[in-house]
Amino acid sequence: MKGLFITxxxxxxxxxxxxxxxxxxxxxxxxIKYIQTREPGGTVISDKIRAILLDPEHQEMINETEVLLYAASRAQHVREKIMPALAEGKIVLCDRFVDASVAYQGYGLGISIDQVKAINEFATGGLVPDRSYMIDLPVEESRRRLIARQGQEFSVDLDRIEQKKQSYHEAVRQGFHEIYNKEQSRICLVDGNQSIDSLFSLIKSDFTLLFRKHNQ
Structure with a gap:
């Protein structure tokens, strides 16, 4: 039996x-057998692309390059790691996938949503998650947590994407909501302002039902 792809x-x-x-x-x-992975990254080649994408020194990177690099990293990741694990019947837990590209490069950078989707359709071979847990959080709270995590004010320690202006991150958040509105059967939207345990209780409950249905 094919595994479940959870993002x-x-x-x-x-x-x-x-x-x-x-x-x-x-x-x-x-x-339950599973693998845990992330994007961009997840393989040796994909991690090297990740380093290029997130390096704050690469401020000259044009938007089209960003879109294609994320897709290139994803293409390698899907075929080398995700699809083989699913074929073995494993659960794949992945931190970010195509939704992130649509939100960050499509809505955030203003690239055509259709183009971003088409590029990633080619990159993934049409692979779609069985369930996506979308954790919503206001931009102000997101940035506050990033500062707390860094232990200082915004600085070069933040990656290239994290350093972008608040207006960009507001557009990204709106993008995530637009994606959810169009794909509510796949996406489970949860409030990131609640406690860690409360949030996990919701996710675990939904996943358990999904897993039972998958194995019927």
Missing amino acids: FEGPDGSGKSTQIKKLAQYLTEMN
Whole structure:
């Protein structure tokens, strides 16, 4: 039986990484086979592309290059890591996927949504997550958490995307909401302002139902 592809989306600081770790721990306790990965990255080649994308020294990067580099990293990731794991019947937990490109490069950078989708359709071979947990968080709170995580004011320690202006991140958040409005059957939108445990309780409950249905 083919595995389940689960993605986590949302702004930096929304708690995606924490929730993925908690779901991974739950799967371990339930003795369910899974892999945990992230984007951009996930493979040797994809991680090298990630370094280029997020390097704050690369301010000259044009928008089209950004779109294509994310897609290139994803193409390698899908075929080298994600699809083989799904073929083995494993759960794949992935931090970001195509929704992130639509939100960040489409809505954030103002690139044609249709073009971003078409490029990623080619990159992924049409792979779509079985469930996407979209953690919503106001931009002000996202930036506050990033500052707290850095332990200082915004600086060069933030990556190239994190350093972008607030107006950009507001557009990205709006983009995530637009994506959710169009794909509510796939996406589970959750409030990132609640406690870690409350948030995980919602995610675990939804995932459990999805997993049971998948295995019927």
